[in-house]
Amino acid sequence: MSSADSAASPLAALPGAVGAPTAEHYGDPVAEQRALVAGRAVVDLSDRGVVTVTGPDRLRWLDSLTSQALAGLTPGASAETLLLDPNGRIEHAMHVIDDGVTTWLIVEGDEAEALAAWLDRMRFMMQVEVADASGEWAVIGAMSPAGAEPSIPAASPHGAPLVWSDPWSAVQAGGWQYAPEAEHPGCDYPARELIVERAFLAELAGLARAGGVRFAGSLAWEALRVAAWRPRFAAEVDEKSIPHEVDWLRSAVHLAKGCYRGQETVAKVHNLGRPPRRIVMLHLDGSDALLPAPGSPVHAADADRADVGRITSVARHHELGPIALALVKRSLDVAAPLVVPVDGVDVAAAQEVIVPPEAGQAAAVPRLPRLGAQRR
Numbered sequence: 075m076s077s078a079d080s081a082a083s084p085l086a087a088l089p090g091a092v093g094a095p096t097a098e099h100y101g102d103p104v105a106e107q108r109a110l111v112a113g114r115a116v117v118d119l120s121d122r123g124v125v126t127v128t129g130p131d132r133l134r135w136l137d138s139l140t141s142q143a144l145a146g147l148t149p150g151a152s153a154e155t156l157l158l159d160p161n162g163r164i165e166h167a168m169h170v171i172d173d174g175v176t177t178w179l180i181v182e183g184d185e186a187e188a189l190a191a192w193l194d195r196m197r198f199m200m201q202v203e204v205a206d207a208s209g210e211w212a213v214i215g216a217m218s219p220a221g222a223e224p225s226i227p228a229a230s231p232h233g234a235p236l237v238w239s240d241p242w243s244a245v246q247a248g249g250w251q252y253a254p255e256a257e258h259p260g261c262d263y264p265a266r267e268l269i270v271e272r273a274f275l276a277e278l279a280g281l282a283r284a285g286g287v288r289f290a291g292s293l294a295w296e297a298l299r300v301a302a303w304r305p306r307f308a309a310e311v312d313e314k315s316i317p318h319e320v321d322w323l324r325s326a327v328h329l330a331k332g333c334y335r336g337q338e339t340v341a342k343v344h345n346l347g348r349p350p351r352r353i354v355m356l357h358l359d360g361s362d363a364l365l366p367a368p369g370s371p372v373h374a375a376d377a378d379r380a381d382v383g384r385i386t387s388v389a390r391h392h393e394l395g396p397i398a399l400a401l402v403k404r405s406l407d408v409a410a411p412l413v414v415p416v417d418g419v420d421v422a423a424a425q426e427v428i429v430p431p432e433a434g435q436a437a438a439v440p441r442l443p444r445l446g447a448q449r450r
Contacts, residue, residue, distance in 0.1 A: 083212075084279040085118040085289060092291070096121045099291035106290035107297055107392040110217045115290040116226060117215035119267065120275060123186025124211040125168075125179040127193070129202035132177045139196060139335065140168070141317065143248060143328040149174035150234040154241050154326040156317060157189070162339025164315045166192075167307035167326065169267060173234040180213055180238060180267055182308045212272040215295055218264050225287055226278065228268035236269035241325045242304050248328030250344065252321050252433040253303065260324075263302035297389035300399055303355060303428050309368060309387040310353065310399060316340075318349035319401060321429050345437035351383070351401045352429035358388075358396040358414065359422040365396055366414045366421065372400050375411040375422065382406050385414060398423070404431050 082094040090101035096118045099106060109115035127136065137145040142155035149172055157166040166189050169180035181189055190206040197204070216224035228235040242260045245251045251258065270278075281287045299306060305320035317327050317340060327340060343349055356372070358365070365388050372383040383402030391397050398414075400423075408427050413420040 083118050083120045084276045085120070085282070088279060088282050088289060097289070097291045098293050100289060103291060103293045103297070103390065104392045106294040109288060110290045110294050110298060111219070111392075113217055113219050113222050113225075115288040115294075116224065116268075117290050117292065117295045118275075119215045119292075119295070120212035120272070121183045122213040122267075123181045123183045123189075123206065123208040124213065124269060125181060125186050125190045125193070126205050126207045127177040127179065127202055128175065129200070131200040132202050133172060135197075135200045135202050136170075136177060137334075138332070139193075141327045141334060141336070141340065142170070142246075143331040144170065144177075147172045147177075149232075150237075152237075152239045152241060153246075156322065156326050157192075158317075158334070158336025158340070160335055162316050162336040162343070163313065164307070164311050164317060164322075167311070169238045169240075171236055171238045171269075173230070173232040173236060175232040178211075178236055178238075178269060180269070183208065185307070210272055211269050212275055214268045214270055214278075216266045216268060217298070218266050224266055224268055226268065226270070229270050229274075238267040238269075240265035240267075240304075242302065245324050246326075246328070248330050249325060250323040250327075250329060250436070252318070252323070252429045254427060254430055258303070260302045260304060263298070263304060265299075265304075293389070296387065297391045297397075300355070300387050300389045300397055301391050301394055303353070303399070305353065305399075306387070310401070314351075316343060316349060318343050318433060319351045319429065320353045343434055346435060348404055348432075348434040349429065350404055352404050352406075352431065352433065353386075354383075354400055354402055354428055355426040356385075356398040356400050356412065356414070356423040357394070357426065358398060360396045362416075362419055362421065364416040364419055364421055365390065366398065366416045370414055370416065372402060372423065373413050373415065373420075374406075375413045375420075379413075382410075382412065404433075406431070 091097040140155040153170040388398040412423040
């Protein structure tokens with residue numbers, strides 16, 4: 075277990091806090107969502123991990139290992155990248171910011187130690203040093219509408235503030251969007267992640283008790299993420315996941331960069347094939363006030379009740395009501411009515427397409443006539 079999630083955060087002891095090691099909410103998740111959207115609250119994400127990479131070769135080295143073009147990342151700029159296995163399956167997802175001296179990787183808390191160990195083994199002759207710095211550094215989340223600055227200061231050990239701006243808000247250079255929406259909900263998702271000294275969390279708790287800063291819980295943060303169709307490693311990824319299934323080519327993959335592990339699968343599926351699964355958003359019937367748990371099966375709403383997928387994330391959104399993200403079979407009809415069983419009750423679910431069944435085969439390579447076939 076990473077030091078990031080081995081102990082409860084001081085912010086989980088604030089009045090009204092429910093949940094640990096970070097608070098799920100502080101008494102009113104819906105009001106907390108609205109405060110986040112308005113930029114009036116921040117979220118304790120100190121259960122995330124932080125891995126640091128230093129040395130003159132750090133960006134070129136990370137560029138050679140992962141899916142995003144990082145070699146030219148400038149101080150203060152943000153990026154997202156994936157570490158894939160040789161078959162293109164997702165092993166780690168990293169939120170990346172460089173301050174001119176150090177590259178900072180924000181990851182899931184229980185992934186930091188394993189990622190740091192793997193990167194350390196891959197140094198060879200490169201001038202880089204890798205460390206799991208989760209014990210010294212923590213993460214705070216904020217929504218910053220219209221370019222507003224977060225309400226608390228991020229650390230800046232080498233001059234550039236360590237504020238990661240989520241690139242999900244637009245298709246990144248070299249990326250690709252499968253979602254058919256002209257107005258993607260991610261365009262209005264100004265998420266930020268601030269790196270602060272872990273010792274600063276106790277000071278933030280004191281400021282919160284004095285009314286100087288307001289905290290929202292992780293349920294509010296997750297609800298806004300789900301509504302933005304934004305994939306998360308801890309939720310949407312399993313041992314079979316490839317980036318195409320969750321539309322991660324939008325923000326975390328550069329299709330025209332040099333070689334990296336798993337690149338062949340990324341290119342083959344995108345240009346010639348189809349991803350075997352696709353992510354959808356489900357609008358859930360809230361009549362019975364029941365929410366499925368992540369991992370719950372998704373069934374076709376017919377006599378056969380075929381198993382067509384599974385829930386990956388679920389939330390109560392302050393405007394949309396009960397919603398979920400789910401991975402379903404690519405071949406599932408986009409108009410098929412679905413149900414999700416919860417405590418013996420079938421909760422009706424309506425699909426909203428994110429990755430369509432026809433995703434992939436972007437190269438549109440013409441088929442050659444078979445040898446000996448006659449032309450008409």
